[in-house]
Amino acid sequence: DFVMTQSPDSLAVSLGERATINCKSSQSVLYSSNNKNYLAWYQQKPGQPPKLLIYWASTRESGVPDRFSGSGSGTDFTLTISSLQAEDVAVYYCQQYYTTPPSTFGQGTKLEIK
Amino acid sequence: EVQLLESGGGLVQPGGSLRLSCAASGFTFNNYAMNWVRQAPGKGLECVSAISGSAGSTYYADSVRGRFTISRDNSKDMVYLQMNSLRAEDTAVYYCAKALGLRINFDSWGQGALVTVSS
Numbered sequence: 001d002f003v004m005t006q007s008p009d010s011l012a013v014s015l016g017e018r019a020t021i022n023c024k025s026s027q028s029v030l031y032s033s034n035n036k037n038y039l040a041w042y043q044q045k046p047g048q049p050p051k052l053l054i055y056w057a058s059t060r061e062s063g064v065p066d067r068f069s070g071s072g073s074g075t076d077f078t079l080t081i082s083s084l085q086a087e088d089v090a091v092y093y094c095q096q097y098y099t100t101p102p103s104t105f106g107q108g109t110k111l112e113i114k
Numbered sequence: 115e116v117q118l119l120e121s122g123g124g125l126v127q128p129g130g131s132l133r134l135s136c137a138a139s140g141f142t143f144n145n146y147a148m149n150w151v152r153q154a155p156g157k158g159l160e161c162v163s164a165i166s167g168s169a170g171s172t173y174y175a176d177s178v179r180g181r182f183t184i185s186r187d188n189s190k191d192m193v194y195l196q197m198n199s200l201r202a203e204d205t206a207v208y209y210c211a212k213a214l215g216l217r218i219n220f221d222s223w224g225q226g227a228l229v230t231v232s233s
Binding site: 038040042044048049050051052055056061093095097098099100101102103104105106107108 | 158162163218219220221
């Protein structure tokens, strides 16, 4: 089974500072035939559904601020918020969609303001 | 504008059944795979079922296989989740989400429907 493990479980960062969230997959999500990493990041604010931020590990969804970026390949991935804003307080999830559905999510990382 | 609107949630006794519906609009429905993702209170996300755009392929998480059935009606732009033999651990908000394929990220989500399984 594909297991996605995020770290840390929670994170407190000062406004304007960098926030980094990690995601590790139990198996590689890099598909060799197209050299794409089947990895997405979502943001979920309280009382709202998740919102897509990043797909193919590093492609920003339309309308997502450029302070959000994704990196990594194979089994290790990172979501970085370059300068934390108050509206970025949320829970962040990684998702692998490499396998036959259903896909799997990490356990989530709760981001707060320090 | 893309819209996904879930309905059919509610309170049901253990062992009971419930059918969730998701009405889609704003996109070419049969071009998209559809997914049901649930979130237990205070917990993370679990994808429980997926269906291809043509309805030719369906998938289930081990936790619901044999109890839940996903289906879609492309003439009505609707996707359904029939839930039988419900258990307390099925209590969750259920979201429908669309994806451009079966092995593609979810690009839009509905607001969710709460299912509570309790006596």
